[in-house]
Each structure stands twice: as C-alpha cells, then as structure tokens.
Amino acid sequence: MSSRRNFLKKAGAAGALGMAGLSGCIGDFGEQAYGNGEINFMMSPTEPQDYMRSQYKPYAEYLEEQVGTTVKLKYAADYSAVLQGLGSGTADIAETGPFAAALGVKADKANIALQRHAYGSWDYTSVIVTKKDSEINSLTDLEGEKVGFADMTSASGSLYPLYMLKKAGLTIGEAPVSDSGADFTGVWSGHAEAFAALENDQVAAAGVGQFITLGDDGEVADGYEYVKTYDGIPRAPMVVSPNLSEQEQTDLVDALQNAPESVYNGADGEGGTDDDLWFDSVREANLETYQPVIEVANELDLSTDLLNQG
Structure with a gap:
C-alpha cells in the first residue's frame, strides 16, 4: 500500500x-x-x-x-x-x-x-504531522502558523484535525469554510498536496489521513513526526x-x-x-456506522451548507 x-x-x-x-x-x-x-x-x-x-x-x-x-x-x-x-x-x-x-x-x-x-482494519487515523526539526511540539504551538489540510469535507484531512485543534484550545473560527477568526492560517487542498506543502516548508504542519505520511516500512516517513493523532475513524x-x-x-x-x-x-x-x-x-x-463522524461534525457546528462552499 x-x-x-x-x-x-x-x-x-x-x-x-x-x-x-x-x-x-x-x-x-x-x-x-x-x-x-x-x-x-x-x-x-x-x-x-x-x-x-x-x-x-x-x-x-x-x-x-x-x-x-x-x-x-x-x-x-x-x-x-x-x-x-x-x-x-x-x-x-x-x-x-x-x-x-x-x-x-x-x-x-x-x-x-x-x-x-x-x-x-475497518477504521483509520487522522494526524497532524510536522517535521522533526520544526519548533512545533504541541498543537498550541500552531497558533499564528500556517496549517495545511485536505479537502474541507475530508474527515481525516480536515474535520478531525480541526476537532483536535479545537480540543487543544485553539479557536478555529469559520473553518473549514475559511480560516476567518481562526488562531492559525488554514490552507485546504488535498491529502497529497497538504503533505507536499509540509515537505516544501510551505506550512508548519499538515492535518491529513495517516496513510499519506507512511514510509515503505509502514511507519511515519523519515524526518516527520506526529503532533497529535486521532484513531478509530470509520473507513x-x-x-x-x-x-x-x-x-x-x-x-x-x-x-x-x-x-x-x-x-x-x-x-x-x-x-x-x-x-x-x-x-x-x-x-x-x-x-450508525458513521455516527462518530456525525458527532465531530456537530461539535464543529457543521451542516450540509458546507457542501455548497469552495
């Protein structure tokens, strides 16, 4: 894989x-x-x-x-x-x-x-990943930084990363529709693009599905580390x-x-x-299988209006 x-x-x-x-x-x-x-x-x-x-x-x-x-x-x-x-x-x-x-x-x-x-497995993991040599050691260190995300409606690449940031005490503002009012600058694209942006130092961290960060050995790619992970998202x-x-x-x-x-x-x-x-x-x-995703969406106050954005 x-x-x-x-x-x-x-x-x-x-x-x-x-x-x-x-x-x-x-x-x-x-x-x-x-x-x-x-x-x-x-x-x-x-x-x-x-x-x-x-x-x-x-x-x-x-x-x-x-x-x-x-x-x-x-x-x-x-x-x-x-x-x-x-x-x-x-x-x-x-x-x-x-x-x-x-x-x-x-x-x-x-x-x-x-x-x-x-x-x-039938479930998967969302991660907020950064480079090992960065100064990002916790989610609160992302205040004022640029963060890359996947598509705004991606569970592992947008919703769960935002949920993790919110739980860490950061204000997410109008995200994922925009980064207005957020404690960070958000850039939404795709899993591949977000990780590539991190690789090219265009963002301080990326919120993506774990799969995009793995090396050939099944572990996080060399030179990168997870700031936070969230397990158990239904595939x-x-x-x-x-x-x-x-x-x-x-x-x-x-x-x-x-x-x-x-x-x-x-x-x-x-x-x-x-x-x-x-x-x-x-x-x-x-x-019912996807109830955990619905609960996160409710926590972020998201609705079907999100589908008309972008």
Missing part, C-alpha cells in the same frame, strides 16, 4: 486535485440512471482522474457482469457534485468520504451502503442513490460484498502494483 502513498505525494506536488478540470470530470452528470438501464459509478476526486479510472476499471467490469447492466465510471468535480448526482438520480453508486456521506444522508441525497476495509463508505429501488440497492450491495480479490488489483490485474485499489474488501454498513 505504501506505493499509493508515494504516488500521491508526487501527484500532490504537481497538483493532484487540480486534475478535476480535465476532460471527463463532471459537476452535472449524464442523463442515464440505473432505472434507465445504466449504472453511473461516481468517483470522488481524491486522486488523479486517470489513476482512479485505472484502479476502478476491473471493479466496474465485475459489477457490470454481476448486475447485467452497463456501468460507467464518472469522475466528479468535488464531494458536493457526487451528492448532487446521487440526490437527483443521475448517479447510482459512489465512493466518497465519511463526512460527505453523512451529510448526504442528512440531506436525503444518499444512502450509506458499504464500508471499506484497508490496511488490516470511507460507498453510498447509493435514494432514488434506486430497494431491489436495485440490494443487487449492488450483494454484488460488491461478494467481489473476488482480483477486482482490487487494478487494470493491470496484478496485486502489489501502483494501480491497486487502496481497499481490499467491503461490508454492509449504515448511518
């Missing part, structure tokens, strides 16, 4: 999420829906578009075989676009982040269907459109739960290569 982290670090330095403007990236989705004979599978823009298409190609092909319906992979402009598509019925199933999914359920735009498993879900019939939702869930190991190996069909999916299995889930 470390190859993914290395790939994303390089992509981040080049502006991985900036690829959202490429051909094939969408804010408004196609007109076909599952009920009309086509499944639109939406990918959230957490990694470069071509990379994600390569990752999900066998996944989509397997789903197509199992359900007997054409499956099209779509790359969304942002988390909000994913939920807009699901809510309107022009998207049928999507992979997205925990917080975006929770907001989607709250706004009646999505139903949580599956939870993903990776790195040996990112897959969600379906509430416009699908109960049978259509069940068909999708059953098919993906029973998917063979080969669908996780990416377009080259070989495990342990750069185009492997970052997760290795899924299990059925619901809103």
Whole structure:
C-alpha cells in the first residue's frame, strides 16, 4: 500500500486535485440512471482522474457482469457534485468520504451502503504531522502558523484535525469554510498536496489521513513526526442513490460484498502494483456506522451548507 502513498505525494506536488478540470470530470452528470438501464459509478476526486479510472476499471467490469447492466465510471468535480448526482438520480453508486456521506444522508441525497476495509482494519487515523526539526511540539504551538489540510469535507484531512485543534484550545473560527477568526492560517487542498506543502516548508504542519505520511516500512516517513493523532475513524463508505429501488440497492450491495480479490488489483490485474485499489474488501454498513463522524461534525457546528462552499 505504501506505493499509493508515494504516488500521491508526487501527484500532490504537481497538483493532484487540480486534475478535476480535465476532460471527463463532471459537476452535472449524464442523463442515464440505473432505472434507465445504466449504472453511473461516481468517483470522488481524491486522486488523479486517470489513476482512479485505472484502479476502478476491473471493479466496474465485475459489477457490470454481476448486475447485467452497463456501468460507467464518472469522475466528479468535488464531494458536493457526487451528492448532487446521487440526490437527483443521475448517479447510482459512489465512493466518497465519511463526512460527505453523512451529510448526504442528512440531506436525503444518499444512502450509506458499504464500508471499506484497508490496511488490516475497518477504521483509520487522522494526524497532524510536522517535521522533526520544526519548533512545533504541541498543537498550541500552531497558533499564528500556517496549517495545511485536505479537502474541507475530508474527515481525516480536515474535520478531525480541526476537532483536535479545537480540543487543544485553539479557536478555529469559520473553518473549514475559511480560516476567518481562526488562531492559525488554514490552507485546504488535498491529502497529497497538504503533505507536499509540509515537505516544501510551505506550512508548519499538515492535518491529513495517516496513510499519506507512511514510509515503505509502514511507519511515519523519515524526518516527520506526529503532533497529535486521532484513531478509530470509520473507513470511507460507498453510498447509493435514494432514488434506486430497494431491489436495485440490494443487487449492488450483494454484488460488491461478494467481489473476488482480483477486482482490487487494478487494470493491470496484478496485486502489489501502483494501480491497486487502496481497499481490499467491503461490508454492509449504515448511518450508525458513521455516527462518530456525525458527532465531530456537530461539535464543529457543521451542516450540509458546507457542501455548497469552495
């Protein structure tokens, strides 16, 4: 899995999420829906578009075989676009982040269907990381400093880092919508970009998912250290459109739960290569699974309005 982290670090330095403007990236989705004979599978823009298409190609092909319906992979402009598509019925199933999914359920735009498993667990860790040679020894040392974050609706790369900063006594102001009124200067981009900004000394610390900070040995990369960590975040879900019939939702869930190991190996069909999916299995889930994320969102006074920002 470390190859993914290395790939994303390089992509981040080049502006991985900036690829959202490429051909094939969408804010408004196609007109076909599952009920009309086509499944639109939406990918959230957490990694470069071509990379994600390569990752999900066998996944989509397997789903197509199992359900007997054409499956099209779509790359969304942002988390909000994913939920807009699901809510309107022009998207049928999507992979997205925990917080975006929770907001989607709250706004009646999505139903949580599956939870993903990776790195040996069903949950993961958010970190605030800095360089070992920095003068940042505690979260309070970040007062007046510049801090990098992932997408504003990312659980591990924005919400939980902000929650940790707030619990440490720092004022977060209007974050993550902006850093107005905050005790620090916030910069929101993506996991890869935020860690690359730290690497290039553009920020004093980065709030990201732990996965982006790991070296080949599974430990924090050389030269870096964690200021604070938060464990137990439920791994990112897959969600379906509430416009699908109960049978259509069940068909999708059953098919993906029973998917063979080969669908996780990416377009080259070989495990342990750069185009492997970052997760290795899924299990059925619901809103209760993501209650911890909802509680953090409530602590930060966040609502579905956040999806209309940016």
